[in-house]
Structures are given as C-alpha cells and as structure tokens.
Amino acid sequence: MKITVVGDCLLDVDLTGVAERLSPDAPVPVIDVTGAVDRAGGAGLVATMLARDRVDVTLVTALADDDAGRRLRDALTGVRVVAGRLDGPTPVKTRVRAEGHAIARLDEGCGEPAQLSVGAAQLEAIAGAEVVIAADYGRGMLAAIDIRRAVMDRADLVPVVWDPHPQGAVPVPGVALATPNRIEAAALAGMPVGGVAEAMDAAALLRERWCADAVGVTLGRHGAVLAAAGALPAVLPAERVAAADPCGAGDRLAASAAVALGLGLDVHEAMQRGVARASAYLREGGVASLHRPPDPTPLSSRHTDAITVARATRAAGGTVVATGGCFDLLHAGHVRTLQAARELGDCLIVCLNSDDSVRRLKGPERPIITEHDRADLLLALECVDAVLVFDEDTPTDAVRRLEPDLWVKGGDYRTEELAESVALAEVGGRAVTVPYHPARSTSALAAALAAVS
Template identity: 65%
Template sequence: MRIVVVGDALLDVDVDGSAERLSPDAPVPVVDLRSRSVRAGGAGLVATMLRRDGIDVSLVSSIAADDHGAELVGALDGVRVVTAGSGDPTPVKTRVRASGHAIARLDEACGPPGELVVDGAMLAEFEGADAIVVADYGRGMAAHPAIRAVVARRAGTIPVVWDPHPRGAVPVAGVTIVTPNRGEAAAFAGRSVDGVPDAAAAGERLLEDWRVERVAVTLGEGGAVLSAPGRLPLVATARAVDSADPCGAGDRLAATLALELAAGASAEDALRAAVARASAFLATGGVAGLELPDNAAAIGGEAAEALAVARATRERGGTVVATGGCFDLLHAGHARTLAAARSLGDCLIVCLNSDSSVRRLKGRERPLIRQEDRVDLLLALECVDAVLVFDEDTPEEAIARIEPDLWVKGGDYVAADLPETRVLAERGGRVVTVPYIPARSTSALAEALARVG
C-alpha cells in the first residue's frame, strides 16, 4: 500500500524546562530550558503517522532549503519527500512548556506565503498511489491549480481524504470524504455547529456546496457525524479522553481514514476506526507519544498506545495497573474485577490473549468472540485505559514491556503459582488479587447459550 500526503508542512518545536521564579523585568516566568525536540508538523505530521503505521508514504509539499527546512526533512525519516523547494522560509511553531504545562507559542515565518512552485516530479508522485490525503494548513498547496487538477483526476479511482483549513481552499469535487472540525464546518457552512443535529445539517449543506461524496464533521469528544447523499447521518462516538493537548488528533483521524479506505473498508467502518484511533492517540499523550520507538507495536496492534499510557502515567507520578486474560464473553465478573483493578491506580492496561493464544489454551472452539471485538468491548468500559494483545500463552513478555506497578488477578488465584510473579518481582512490581466473584464464568455462559440453541 502506498499513500501520498499533499499539503503544507511545518516544523514543530517543543522546548521544555522548569519555571520556579519570576523575571525581575516583568511579571512573567523565567524558564530554565532542559530540552529541545523537533518533529514534522502540518502535512508532515500526517505523513509521519502513516510511516509509523508501516505504510509506504510520500509527502508532496513546498519545503525551503534553509536550516529549519533541513530539520523538517530530517524529522521525516522514512518518508519520501518530493518538493521543488520554496522561496519562503520554513514556517516554525515553537511551544514553550514549563513543568509539563504550555506557557507560550512562538511562530516564525507563519505569515502569508508567496507563490508556490510545483514541478513535474511532484505531480508524478500521485501516479500509482492507493490513497491520497490532502492536509490543508492554509499555505497554498491545496489551492495550487496543478495539485487540484491531479487530485480531482485521481479522486475518480482511489480514496481521497481532504482535511480542510479555515484559510485554505475548498475541496475539489468528487473527493471521498472531507473532515472539517466543528469550527471549520461552521465557517464553511455559515451556521453554528453546537452538537450532532447542527453537524448533520452543516454536513448536508457542505455536500451540496462542495459536491463531494461524504462529509465527516468532527466534534472532539463528541465523535464525528458522517453525511452522505441520500443517507441518514451516521454518528461515530468517541471514547472519553482526559487530554490537555488535542494537537494532532485531526491529523490522526485523516491518516487512519486514508489507511482504512485504501484497505477496502467502507466509509462508515473507516470513520469508526479513525475516531477510535484519534481517541487512543490523545489518551496516550498525543504528539508526545510519537517519541516511542517504532518497534513499540511489536507485541500487538494496540501495543504502542498501551506503552504510551503506561509511560504518561509514570511521568505524572501515577501508579500503572495491569491485568490479563482471554475475556471471551465479557460478563459481570470481568467488569467488577476490572473496575476493582482500576481503583488501585491511575491507569488500567489489559493484556489480552490473541485468538491463536486462546485456541491453544481453551481448544479449537474458542474464542467465541474474535480479538478485534474483544478489544472493542474492553475499551468500551470506562475503567479500561488501553488494551495490549499478545500471542504467547502467558503474559510475561507483555508485562516486561509495560512494567506495571501492580498486576491484578481475581481472588481465586494464588500469587506464588503465577508465572507473572517472578517478572513483576524483577522490576519492583507486585501481584495483588481483588475479590473473586463466584458463579460468573465464560464457560457457564457458553453452556447456557448452547442449551438455548
């Protein structure tokens, strides 16, 4: 699979330090800097996310041959960057944080851009792509006539996801799905967007104005509302997330939409997956989670999110709690055990046996519910912060990666009999039990269902 991202790339810089005194010159904090990190922003962030998803990705953008441009290209390691250069300096957005809290943002070269240069190599990059993401950040790439012409032509044959910008261009006709957020939808549709009914009305208006196949208005923690001609609006609900930094959530949603559509998913299923992935992205620290190594996902599909949840919790000084099991036919005993486990700390990560692992442990007839659905059911519980799928018969390797402070089992287990006990002890953690809920079991439920027929 190859995806082309086209749009405006920026350089995002984070400077972190501590602020323990005020300046004698003015009532402002003095920040003692400890670190400076850079990453690709704008369309570059979308490309970075897709590259970390294991996708062959190209970025078509205007990037200057200056020092900041070199930093930007360096941050795009693994992404094929196709550019004709730029006569403008590279836009830079620097966020200053003290003790983990943002206190200022400094913008450089973020004013109106000059005329963009688009050459044949940039246009040729779209040929053979399986999907396109247009990441418009209002700096002209999405408005360039040659770019618009090639995107319009390819929109008839492959999925095209268009992420608009208030100062950007309107989408070209025929694209697969456009993803304005609440404010963008309100501005483009000329009406307020306060909830699902307003989002649906705005989406229907934009379908007519833009002549695109679908519009998905994103509502933050309210999820997204998908409008399509002749169809009732679809609401894709979002998981409640406590995040102080929503930066990058829209990029994560657009990237996932393109990936899912290119893989053959329906627009409805792609949007559900994209909303879930954006929620997980925020739950694991947002753009800060991108600092995890690429091989963090080696344990299972949700592993990167689980590891980032554990890391963010530890950085806040919190207690990481984990538990494990098959969770086939989720029942009241499971729910009570998970809720009790979550009450012992500041996050709960569930290590879930994969389908192949369950078959080895329980027999060929199990699991009754496939792992993707078991993951969804667990994440639907408010007490579960992340799920990590593992293929081994026991979760020692998963535990070694998460390094929880507490590993929780039901009261019917004896800690000394558990293989997890040794792994936890080596890392300073402890195995604890919570009260066992009798007469609740997956096997009993399965037998009852078999009798019913």
C-alpha cells in the same frame, strides 16, 4: 498499501522546561529550558504518523532551502519526500511547555501563502497512490492547479481524504471523506457550529457543496458527526480523555480513517476508527508520544505476539477474549462481531485459519485474500489486539495455547457443536455468543463480486 500525503509542511519546535519562579521584570513565569525537539508539522505530521504505523507513505509538498527547511526534512523520519521549491521562509511554530502545560506559542512565517513549484515527480507520486490524504494548511500546495487536477483524477479511482483549512483550497469533487473540525466547519459553511445538531447541518451542507461522498465534522471530546451519501446522519462518540494539548488529534483521525478506507472499510467504520485512534493518541500523550521510539514491528509480523498478549493480560488480572475464523473478505458483520467480542474483556485475540486450512475447509478457490493480508486487515481494527494464525482444521490447539477466558462465536451455537469445546474445558475457558448479523457473509460477497467482474 501506498499512501500519498499532499499538503503544506511546517516545522514544529517543542521547547520544554521548568517554571519555578516569576520574572522580576513582569508577572510572567521564567522557563528554564530543559529540552528542544524538532517535529514535522502540517502535512508532515500526518506523514510522520503513518510512517510510525509502518505504512508505505510518500509526502508531496514544497520545502524552502533554509535552516528551518533542512531541520524539517531531517524530522521526516521514514517518510519518502517528493518536494518542490518553496520561495520564502519555512513556517515555524514554537510551542513552549512547562511541566506538561502549554505556556505560549510563537509563530514565524505562518502568514500569507508562499510561491511554490510543482514538478512531474510530485504529480507521479499522486498518480501512483492507493490512498491520498490532502492535508491543507492554507499555504498554497492544494490550491496549485496541477496538484488539484492530479488529486481529482485519483479521486475517481482510490479513496481521497481531505482535511480542509479555512484559508485553504476548496476540496476537489469526489473525495471519499472530508474531515473539518468544528471551527473549520463553521468558517467554511458560514454558520455557527456549537452542538451536534448544528454540526450535522454543516456536514450536510458542505458535503453537497463540495460534491464529497462524506463529510465528518470533529467535535473534540464529543466525538464527531458524519454525513454520508445515502445514509442517515451519524453521531460517533469519543472516549473521554483528559488531554492538556489536542495538537495533532485531527491529523491522527484523518490518517487513521484513510488507512481504514484503503483497507476496504466503509466510510462510517473508517470515521469511527479515526475517532477511536484520535482518542487513543491523546490518551498516550498526544504529540509528546511522537518523541518516543515507534513500534519497530510491522503489522504483518505482530500475529506472533498473540501468546505474549494473552499472558500479559492474564498476569495483570484481565480477561482474555478470543475468537476464530477464516475472515476471508472482511465485511461489516465481521467487524461488528469483533467489536462486540472486544467489549467482553481486556484483550481480543483472533485465531485465523491459515491459507492451507482455508483451502481444506472451503475448496481450492479459497482463500481470496492471503493469510498475511487477512492478518493485516484484522490488526488494523482498533478492537483487535493480536492475531494467531493456525494451520489445523479447527482452532483446538490454538485454544490450548492461548487459554482464553472467553471464546466468542457469532450466532446461535450450542457448546456441543464446537470442535474446540474439549480444549476450552481443559483450560477453564467458557464459550459465549454475540449477536449475529444476517445477510452478510463472505460467500455471498464473493458471489456478488464474481457477478460484476
């Protein structure tokens, strides 16, 4: 998946230190600085998050030729940067923290929008994107006519997620999802947004005004609300997380929702995944977690760790949950079954039929999607911890290797109907079922796609 992030960049500087005394000049703490870290901010933060997720990401922006601009470019590790010229200083936000608490923030050059240039390379990067994220920080990139035209043209073909700013540009028509927070939604809609009901009203108003497919208003610890075309308003609760600094949570949500849309999930599931990933980001320490080395393993290789995940969960006293299937053309029924399965224990491992196994079971025309892409799609779901690909006709050997405590099936099965029952008995596991969602099947979906192709 090729994602292009378009928007304004800033340099974020984190100063950390220890506060053990007050200044003799005034009743303010004295910070003994112990560390300073440069970090890409604005659209650069979104791109950095995606790069850490092992996503193929390109950043379309404008950078100044000054010391802060060079430091900003150095901070964009793993990101392909296509930048025009920014006339004026690089915006810098310096956050001062002591013992995990924010003390102050110092802003430099973050006022009025600056003049910037747009070239052919930037427009080509947008035209070649499979997903576009418009990260507007009110500095002028997304107000540029050529940039807006390129994003609007792409919105007719691929998902576009727009993260707006009160001083920024109006989203172009046709975006798949816009993600203002409560304060931004209130300013943009011109109405107070306190609780869920007001957020729903603002989301519906902005969706109509912007001609967007969906608008999700984020509400911090209260999650988000979603107004989508042809659907009732939805409330998406968030995990309760004690977070001292919410910086970057909205960027994490937008990035995760965009990936989900690119993988073919619907906007409700994409927003739900974004809320969950934002909560996880805060639970792991927020922006401080970005200073730790990223997972060097791409999604498509992580299925080899399934045995390790099972053993680690078991060693910690947790419950290992597993399920199996072909998962060719992942659909809503699959996702809901997997979410229900994950709630039964402390990890969920999916045993996935290999391409050869699917061909033997379903015929020479299947699978529609290769095993590596199917594994990536499953691993992109928040509820799936690992994938184990097996080549046999049944997951019997996979069950013996994983030794799950619970083996989950979707639907009305009896134990004697399961080929893996003997293996489950050998390892002391138990088969359980979760609700089956009728009228959703891969075969029906494949037939519908064939009819319109």
